[in-house]
Amino acid sequence: MMVRKLRKPHEERRGTATVEFAVMAPLMFLMLIGLLQGSRLFDSHAIMAQAARDGARLGAMDRSEWLAQGISSNDKITxxxxxxxxxxxxxxEDVDVFIEFPDDPGNTFDLDDPSNDLALFELRIEVPLTPLVPSDTSDDNQLKMVSKVVFRNAKSTIVQ
Structure with missing residues (x-):
């Protein structure tokens, strides 16, 4: 006749929590770092979007009274x-600001040119991702975060 030795349940699982932690901890830390980087990028893009809207709003307003002598509207908004x-x-120094025709990228839109009155313009902001997210890309092949908005050069006034 065989006699079985009964083991207590907790003796069989000794060290299990340590092994599970050793397996899961790196994954949890990786997810935490990814979450922090993602929220930083999201916050940075929100700041860029607000700056683009504010700049374009200035471009859509009547600039005749607040524009200093000798400076163009494009330069002031930039x-x-x-x-x-x-x-x-x-x-x-890393912030690139472009004021262009929305249907013709690369062609600068002159906000002060009377022929551009009531025309649409695009204000685009580009910032390299390198200061925000570490990467191994070279300066020639640098990734950029972009925010842009399209407004009308209406020269509207603020009514109070």
């Missing part, structure tokens, strides 16, 4: 957008 981005922690 400076303001870079200033907004710098105030939010971006390096203004």
């Amino acid at each position: 400076q303001d957008v870079r200033g907004t981005m710098a105030a939010n922690g971006f390096d203004p």
Whole structure:
């Protein structure tokens, strides 16, 4: 006759929690880091989108009274957008601002040209991803985060 030795259930699972933690901890840390990077990118894009809207809104307004002598509307809006981005922690030297025709990328839209009155313009902001997300890409093949908005050059006034 065989006699079985009864084991207690907790003796068979000794060390199981340690092994499970060793397997799951790296995955959890990887997910946590990904979540932090994703939220940082989302926040950065929200800042860029707001700066683009604010800059384009200035371009759509009557600029005759607040524009300094000798500076074009395009330059003033570019400076303001870079200033907004710098105030939010971006390096203004890395911020590229383009004011172009929405259907003709690369063709600069002159906000002060009377022939462009009531025409649509696109304000686009580009920032390299390298300061936001570490990567191994070269300067020639750099990824960029882009935010753009299209407004009408209506020269509207603020009514109070």
